[in-house]
Amino acid sequence: MHHFDPSKEIQNYLVFGEYGGVNPSIEDSSTYTFLSPEKMKELFDHEIEGCFLYSRHWNPTNKCLADALAKLEDSEAAIVTSSGMAAISSAILQICQCGDEIISGRTVYGGTYALLKNFLPRIGIKVKFVNIHNLKAVEESITDKTKIIYCESVSNPLLEIADLPSLGKIAKKHNLKLMVDNTFSPISLTPIQLGADIVVHSLTKFINGTSDCVAGCICSSREFVNQLSDINSGASMLLGPVLDSYRAASILKNLHSLHIRIEKHSANAQYISENLEKLGCKVFYPGLSSHPDHDLMTELMNEGFGYGGMLAIDAGDEKTASNLMAAMQREKIGYLAVSLGYFKTLFSSPGHSTSSEIPKEEQKVIGLSEGLVRMSVGLDNDISETFERIKKCIKEVGLCK
Ligand SMILES: *Cc1c(COP(=O)(O)O)cnc(C)c1O
Numbered sequence: 506m507h508h509f510d511p512s513k514e515i516q517n518y519l520v521f522g523e524y525g526g527v528n529p530s531i532e533d534s535s536t537y538t539f540l541s542p543e544k545m546k547e548l549f550d551h552e553i554e555g556c557f558l559y560s561r562h563w564n565p566t567n568k569c570l571a572d573a574l575a576k577l578e579d580s581e582a583a584i585v586t587s588s589g590m591a592a593i594s595s596a597i598l599q600i601c602q603c604g605d606e607i608i609s610g611r612t613v614y615g616g617t618y619a620l621l622k623n624f625l626p627r628i629g630i631k632v633k634f635v636n637i638h639n640l641k642a643v644e645e646s647i648t649d650k651t652k653i654i655y656c657e658s659v660s661n662p663l664l665e666i667a668d669l670p671s672l673g674k675i676a677k678k679h680n681l682k683l684m685v686d687n688t689f690s691p692i693s694l695t696p697i698q699l700g701a702d703i704v705v706h707s708l709t710k711f712i713n714g715t716s717d718c719v720a721g722c723i724c725s726s727r728e729f730v731n732q733l734s735d736i737n738s739g740a741s742m743l744l745g746p747v748l749d750s751y752r753a754a755s756i757l758k759n760l761h762s763l764h765i766r767i768e769k770h771s772a773n774a775q776y777i778s779e780n781l782e783k784l785g786c787k788v789f790y791p792g793l794s795s796h797p798d799h800d801l802m803t804e805l806m807n808e809g810f811g812y813g814g815m816l817a818i819d820a821g822d823e824k825t826a827s828n829l830m831a832a833m834q835r836e837k838i839g840y841l842a843v844s845l846g847y848f849k850t851l852f853s854s855p856g857h858s859t860s861s862e863i864p865k866e867e868q869k870v871i872g873l874s875e876g877l878v879r880m881s882v883g884l885d886n887d888i889s890e891t892f893e894r895i896k897k898c899i900k901e902v903g904l905c906k
Contacts, residue, residue, distance in 0.1 A: 506808045511692050512764035514576035520569050529569040531754045535560045549736065562734060562742055566750035570757045571722065571730075574712075577760070578687070578704045580697050580724035584733050584741055585753060589688060589707025590616050591746030592721030596703055599733055599740040600682060601652050603629030608646045610637030610656040611871050612663055614686065615855075621655070640671050647675075653682050658696050659689035659802075662817050662855035662879040663872060664789050666798035669805065673700015689845075692767045693810045703729065711814065711846030713756045714766055720748050720756055764810065766848070766884060771811020773891075774882040778816050780892050784905040787819040815845060817855075818904075820876035825902050826854050829878055832898035838891060845881035850891075852880045 523530040537557040539545040548558050557563055567585050575583040586592040597620075601607065609621050611634045621632040635642045637656045654676050656667045669685065676683035677700070684703040685696040688710050696704050706712060708720040723733065723741075733741040741747075771792070778790035788795075791802040792812030802812060820826040830852055834841045839850025855877055856868055885891045899905050 506803065506806060507695070507698065509579065509695055509698060509807050510809070511577045511579070511695060511807065514579070515573055515760060515763075518573050518576050520572075528754065528758065529566060532557075532560075532565045532750050534564075552731065560750070561745055561747045562736065564747075564750045564753070566757075567748055567753045570748075570753040570760070573757055573760055574706070574722045575724055577691065577712075577763075578697055578724035579695050580704065580726070582727040582730035583722055583724040584730050585708070585748045586721040586723065586741065586746040587748050588719045588746065589686075589705065589709055589721035590620065591744075592705040592707070592723045593617055593686065594620060595733060595740040595744055595746055596684060596705055596723050596725075597625070597630075597653065597655075598744070599729070601625075601630045604650060605630055605652045606648060606650040607632045607653045607655055608643060608651060609634050609654075610660060610667065611635065611867070612637075612660040612665060612873075613655070613657055614661045614688075617655075617686065637667055637672070638665065640668065640675065643672065644675050644679075647679050647681070651679065651681055653684050655684045655686075657686040657689065658694045659791065659813060659815070661689065662815075662877060664689070664791055664796070664798075664813075664815055664817060666791060666802045666805065668801060669694075669696055669699035669701060671700075676700070676702065689815055690806075690813050692764055693771070693806050693813055695807060697724065699805060702726070708756055709846075710844065711767065711770070712763060713759050714763070714846055714848060715759060716844060716847040716851075718752050718756070720752060721746075767810045767814065769884045770814025770846075770882055773885055773888045774814050774816050774880075775811060776888045777880075777882060777892055777895065781818060781895075781899070784896065784899060786899065786904055789817040789819070790815075814882045816880050816882065818878045818880065819874050820878055820902070820904060821874070823854070823856075823875045825904065826876040826878050828902040829898055829904070830854065832901050833895065836894045836898055838894055838898070839880075839883055845879075847881065848884045850880060850883040850885070852878055855879050 520529045571583040633646045682702040685701040688707045704724040733739045775792045781788045842851045
């Protein structure tokens with residue numbers, strides 16, 4: 506276990522509002538005045554600290570959120586985007602051009618899979634999907650065209666843990682970038698400390714935590730963030746995935762309670778997983794010693810935040826999974842909805858929703874069962890009472906006696 510505490514870094518990051526407010530002011534402007542034409546010319550030539558030009562380039566409120574996210578991920582710098590997909594696509598397009606190759610894990614988020622599988626080949630970027638746990642297969646896939654090794658720190662939806670230190674070593678040896686999607690495990694895992702070069706997030710999920718907006722971020726070296734925002738060649742500047750400053754301000758406020766929320770999400774998910782397993786259900790949760798990556802997660806995680814708020818139940822077949830989800834919604838355990846990281850429990854069947862971009866045969870190969878139900882466990886105060894209602898649903902659909 507690691508003793509890094511990202512919440513302390515965020516807590517110690519103080520910014521005042523324009524009139525001394527405890528929250529940074531919301532910059533409600535798309536453009537900024539210059540005191541002289543010379544100063545404007547200077548800014549077009551190179552970045553000037555604390556000087557803003559146009560809000561697609563940088564907005565002060567977005568900068569505050571980005572700086573706090575850099576603290577969270579222990580990166581030199583960060584930039585915020587209008588969605589998680591915008592963060593992923595911008596970072597990839599900043600690095601890769603026609604003819605380049607990417608090596609990606611097979612069990613990535615459905616939208617990412619579709620981007621890598623269908624969209625990038627249209628512009629001549631080739632993607633090889635490998636079992637990211639098979640380090641030999643990863644290394645053997647590398648060619649002189651490879652630019653990125655891409656994976657999720659905790660994979661979606663089977664919650665496999667990437668061996669980031671080993672992948673980082675392979676990336677370094679071959680002069681590649683290790684790019685990690687850390688959406689499932691903010692605060693619990695710090696991929697930059699484990700060997701990642703670039704960390705992306707969908708802020709839409711745990712980091713914001715209120716399911717009221719879509720946003721993303723890229724955390725990396727100052728050099729890479731400067732490349733992304735370069736006026737003449739930056740993907741963030743030129744593809745235009747800008748986040749609105751009102752949203753940046755609200756996400757920043759929610760970021761400050763992330764550590765408390767993750768602790769509670771984790772404790773609740775751990776309780777449900779252990780008790781479902783006792784009932785004889787097939788459960789995937791990295792906090793269970795039966796999970797194949799339990800020891801790896803224990804080794805890599807920051808102490809004190811638990812194994813995360815996501816778990817998956819294998820209900821065996823599609824019909825039972827549907828019945829279970831319908832029963833859980835009726836019993837007010839939460840909502841049948843995609844997405845995650847909300848204060849209430851959300852559940853969906855990945856094979857028919859978020860992972861439906863992955864072809865059926867592929868789903869079989871990666872072990873994605875037809876009957877899988879993914880749960881993002883909420884912040885319920887009395888989880889034992891919630892579990893009694895889950896148990897009622899489990900019994901009703903015939904998953905235990
Ligand atoms: C949701 C999600 C994304 C995409 O993020 P958006 O904010 O919806 O664009 C990427 N990766 C993972 C792991 C996700 O869960």
